[in-house]
Amino acid sequence: xxxxxxxxxxxxxxxxxxxxxxxxxxxxxxxxxxxxxxxxxxxxxxxxxxxxxxxxxxxxxxxxxxxxxxxxxxxxxxxxxxxxxxxxxxxxxxxxxxxxxxxxxxxxxxxxxxxxxxxxxxxxxxxxxxxxxxxxxxxxxxxxxxxxxxxxxxxxxxxxxxxxxxxxxxxxxxxxxxxxxxxxxxxxxxxxxxxxxxxxxxxxxxxxxxxxxxxxxxxxxxxxxxxxxxxxxxxxxxxxxxxxxxxxxxxxxxxxxxxxx
Ligand code: FPP
Numbered sequence: 001x002x003x004x005x006x007x008x009x010x011x012x013x014x015x016x017x018x019x020x021x022x023x024x025x026x027x028x029x030x031x032x033x034x035x036x037x038x039x040x041x042x043x044x045x046x047x048x049x050x051x052x053x054x055x056x057x058x059x060x061x062x063x064x065x066x067x068x069x070x071x072x073x074x075x076x077x078x079x080x081x082x083x084x085x086x087x088x089x090x091x092x093x094x095x096x097x098x099x100x101x102x103x104x105x106x107x108x109x110x111x112x113x114x115x116x117x118x119x120x121x122x123x124x125x126x127x128x129x130x131x132x133x134x135x136x137x138x139x140x141x142x143x144x145x146x147x148x149x150x151x152x153x154x155x156x157x158x159x160x161x162x163x164x165x166x167x168x169x170x171x172x173x174x175x176x177x178x179x180x181x182x183x184x185x186x187x188x189x190x191x192x193x194x195x196x197x198x199x200x201x202x203x204x205x206x207x208x209x210x211x212x213x214x215x216x217x218x219x220x221x222x223x224x225x226x227x228x229x230x231x232x233x234x235x236x237x238x239x240x241x242x243x244x245x246x247x248x249x250x251x252x253x254x255x256x257x258x259x260x261x
Contacts, residue, residue, distance in 0.1 A: 015246055023245035024074060030252045033205035035079035036072065036244070037227070039219055040065065042211030049235075055099050060237035062107045068114030071241035073152045079201055080154050083219050087127070101131065104158070105138040112142050119151035123198035126160030127168075147220045155201065162221035164197065169195030169209050169222075184187030198223055208244075210236045226258050 007149070009235040018026065040061060047057030065082055072080040084104055090097060108122070115122060122142050129136070139158070172195045182191070193199065203223040212233040216224065230247045232239070 006161040013053060015249055016241075020240075020245070022243045023242055023249065025072075026138055027075060027245050027252065030250060031079060031144045032075055033251055034077065035081070035202050035204045035206075035222060036077055036248070037081040037083070037204040037207045037224070038068070038200070038216060039083045039207070039209040041209060041213055045211065046235040046237040054096060055103075057237055058100060062103060064237050064239050066111065067121070067156055067240055068244050069152070070118075071244045072106070072154075073120065077152060077206075080152060081157060081204065081220070083157045083160065083217075085126075085131075085158050085160070086218060087159060087164055088218065101135050105135045107140050108156070109138050112145060113143070115146050115154070116149070119149045120146060121149040121151070121153045122146045123153060123155050124158050125165075126158045126188070127136070127156055127164060128158060130159045150207075153201070155198070157219070160197075160219070160227075162216075162218040165197055166192075166222060167198075192222065196222060203227060206230060206247065207246050208232065210234050210239050226256070228254055228256065 001065055015023075026180060038186065043057035043061040044054045045057070048056050050056075058238075065084075066148050067081060068082075085100060089100070114120075122139075124139055124143060128139070131139075135167075139156075145191045173182065173187060173191060176186055177187075198220070203225070204220060204227045207220070207224055207227045209216075210232055212231070214231050216229075220227075230250055232247070233245055
């Protein structure tokens with residue numbers, strides 16, 4: 001009987017053919033990223049491709065988000081950031097926006113027992129004050145209940161825009177300058193980072209975008225300066241744990257130079 005080469009030697013040849021448990025073992029045997037961010041794209045196309053209403057794609061998208069959160073926990077990631085609703089998403093048809101709001105609120109509410117069981121902490125980044133009050137209250141409840149959990153931190157970007165986040169940081173710095181607390185020439189990168197919604201979160205090591213689109217769409221603009229990017233044609237509802245593990249394996253094979261040599 002032929003002897004199977006070690007997993008690591010097979011990495012480049014058959015990553016695509018490895019099953020979920022083997023992929024998990026493989027990526028866990030090497031240093032895992034601390035923070036993975038995901039632009040979950042393609043729910044609408046997933047649904048229309050099947051002759052279904054777009055809402056069906058968003059419902060499947062919620063299932064994918066749940067599975068990927070479990071996978072991130074299994075991997076031992078410290079932070080997983082999911083782009084759930086952008087400031088640009090308000091321009092969608094009113095019905096889709098209100099359906100998305102209630103779907104996101106309900107999913108987060110229903111997830112509370114499992115988040116507690118898995119010791120996952122939920123945080124929200126974005127202008128949450130701009131979302132309907134009942135949605136805000138529902139989400140804040142889960143954020144409060146999970147605040148003391150010490151495992152994976154799940155950051156949900158909700159009513160989030162990268163430029164808005166930078167504007168908010170610039171405004172708070174300008175206020176400090178006006179109060180005489182800070183001198184303009186002394187403002188450093190750390191001050192800008194400290195003014196962001198992600199102030200105490202390390203920058204993402206890896207950003208994944210599904211559905212074949214190759215852009216960053218106003219997501220974490222400051223934070224992704226040195227982030228490794230991974231684009232996959234898979235539509236978000238079809239993206240599962242094995243896809244996350246493959247993206248992490250690809251990340252592990254890259255050399256990060258942070259501008260050096
Ligand atoms: C992209 O699909 C997805 C969104 C607009 C965000 C909504 C995400 C979910 C419902 C997933 C669940 C998330 C959480 C955190 C519970 P699209 O409508 O832009 O797809 P399209 O580009 O094919 O139209």
